[in-house]
Amino acid sequence: MRDFDIIVVGAGPAGLGFARALEPTGLRIALIERQAEAELASPPVDGREIALTHRSVATLERLGAWDRIAPEGVSALRGARVYNGRSPLALGFDPEGGGDARLGCLVSNHLIRQSLFETIEGQPGVTLFAGTGVDHVHAERAGATVALADGRTLTATLLVAADSRFSMVRDQLGIPAEIxxxxxxxxxxxxxxxxxxxxxxxxxxxxxxxxxxxxxxxxxxxxxxxxxxxxxxxxxxxxxxxxxxxxxxxxxxxxxxxxxxxxxxxxxxxTTYARHFASDSAALIGDAAVGMHPVTAHGFNLGLQSGATLAHLIRVAVARHRPIASPLLLRRYEARHRIATRALYSGTNLLVRLYTAEHRGARFARRTGLAAARMAPVNTAITRMLLRH
Ligand SMILES: Cc1cc2nc3c(=O)[nH]c(=O)nc-3n(C[C@H](O)[C@H](O)[C@H](O)COP(=O)(O)OP(=O)(O)OC[C@H]3O[C@@H](n4cnc5c(N)ncnc54)[C@H](O)[C@@H]3O)c2cc1C
Known part of the structure; x- marks a missing residue:
């Protein structure tokens, strides 16, 4: 018998949201985080203000985290403007409906982390290993093994890496990534x-x-x-x-x-993009799968979504008494998350290249509006993503 059904490495927003979304399954989950428990319970201010989409707010509501954030910690985002040098407005993002409508809202990262941590405290089936990193992982069809820095070894049916964009777990699983x-x-x-x-x-x-x-x-x-x-x-x-x-x-x-x-x-x-989001008995979520450029403010949103997508597939498998780490389930997760991320990742990188390149061609494209024209599909995709319910 394995020690756990699932081992999650990393208790950032992606790992915490994923563990919380599995609450109805009663699965035995180990959550491993190198930060101390006191730091998880009361995370220090890190300066990141997260632009949450309507969809992310709905996910946080479902997870029971949203109501734990005080209203004064939420700032309305009524629109966004992108300017280029001294030229007039290049790109604009506005909510549908005008008036008091919001594009989304901004919440400090430490408040989101704190609220998500509160939701998993005392969740039946979750065991927190805080204050200890992971030294080594191994995963194959039969299951996964994780060696902790403090010498303990844990086994599970599924290993989930949520250990940020420079994921050590991803490297040890042998999954290449564009960095x-x-x-x-x-x-x-x-x-x-x-x-x-x-x-x-x-x-x-x-x-x-x-x-x-x-x-x-x-x-x-x-x-x-x-x-x-x-x-x-x-x-x-x-x-x-x-x-x-x-x-x-x-x-x-x-x-x-x-x-x-x-x-x-x-x-x-x-910026990072893993070549695969899954391998035998293992999956990548959050920044470990896709590390977005912060300019379009999507990293957190996509990370939360990745955990929700994988947790949904696992909940369905549990309800149908099917395996939680089958190659089919993991392939489905990979396909869904790739569709959700690939165009936005490439579009965001293209936007950054077009607007920050200093060579003459790029300056010309920006001045003549060519850049804006080229970015029109990305603009539409980003607005849709922000407005999605
Ligand atoms: C300045 C800035 C602004 C941003 N603004 C936005 C925004 O507006 N909107 C948006 O959507 N996104 C934004 N992002 C991106 C967002 O912050 C990240 O996408 C998000 O934090 C990723 O969450 P995660 O849980 O995958 O990883 P992380 O938040 O990096 O958490 C990973 C966790 O894993 C732990 N860990 C790592 N290695 C190990 C190990 N070996 N053993 C045990 N634990 C380990 C770490 O301690 C950490 O707690 C911003 C990023 C930056 C830098």
Missing amino acids: NRLGKSMLVARVSHALPNNGIASEWFDYGQTIAMLPLGERRSSAVLTLPSEAIERIAAYPPELLAAEIERRFDQRLGAMQLVSGPHVYPLA
Whole structure:
């Protein structure tokens, strides 16, 4: 008899959401996370403001996590604008219906993690192994074995990797992945500003820099600045007043005078896409499957969706007394998640290339509107994704 039905490596949003979605099955689930339990229960602020789609909100509601987030932690997103250098508006994303309609909403990553963790605390069948990493994994048709860093060994019918975009589990399963290290980093910081943002997110691709402002109330935003990594490291070391002035200047004073509220946090940029999302007795979810560029704000949403898709297939299998790790089930998961992600992943990377390339052809395409025309299908796909219920 194996120790568990399923071992999940990584208690980030994808791993937690997946474990929670299996609650009706009563399956025995091991959740392994190298962060300490106290950190999972009260995650530190990490500066990430997650733009949740309507679909993700509905999923969080179903999982019992949404009601645990205080209303003041949720900021309405009424639209998004993408600008290119000094040219007029390049792309716009608006909700259907106008008026008070929302494109989605923004919630801090640490609040989502905390609420998801609360839902699995005390869930029958879930055993948490916190404060210990995974050293080694092995999976074959007959099942999976996981060796923990503290020397314990666990066995299960199915192994699920939810251990982020540089997934060690994915590597040890021998699943190759496309990995693009972009040589740039993102600096995120909360700022207050003199002028209102009207609930509109702005993304500005200027020469040599990309800067976004995500609305967290009328006069407060999350500033997201992307530059070559050395430049970001230098700016991140500025004292608070200098940093606020730098962000204000780089945003061309469009929101008036700024002050630093919290941060900064720095994230090196890399995009990843696994060649397969499953192998014998194993599956990849969340960033371990698809590590999106944050520019279109879909990584979390797709990660939550991947866990929901796999959990749904497993719930159906359990209800029909079928195996939970059959090759057919895992192939179905892979096919569904590929359809959900491939076009958005490639489209997002294309958008980033078109709007950040500095060679003459790219500048010409941007100036003449060719870039916007080429991006029209991506724009439609992104808006549809944001609005999907
Ligand atoms: C600045 C920024 C802004 C973003 N904004 C958005 C947004 O607006 N909308 C959106 O949809 N997405 C956004 N994203 C992306 C989103 O944050 C990620 O897609 C999401 O966090 C991925 O969740 P995950 O659970 O797959 O991985 P993670 O959140 O990376 O969690 C992985 C977990 O696995 C654990 N772990 C790793 N290795 C091991 C191991 N060997 N053993 C045990 N545990 C391990 C880690 O400690 C961690 O807790 C943003 C990302 C960044 C950087």
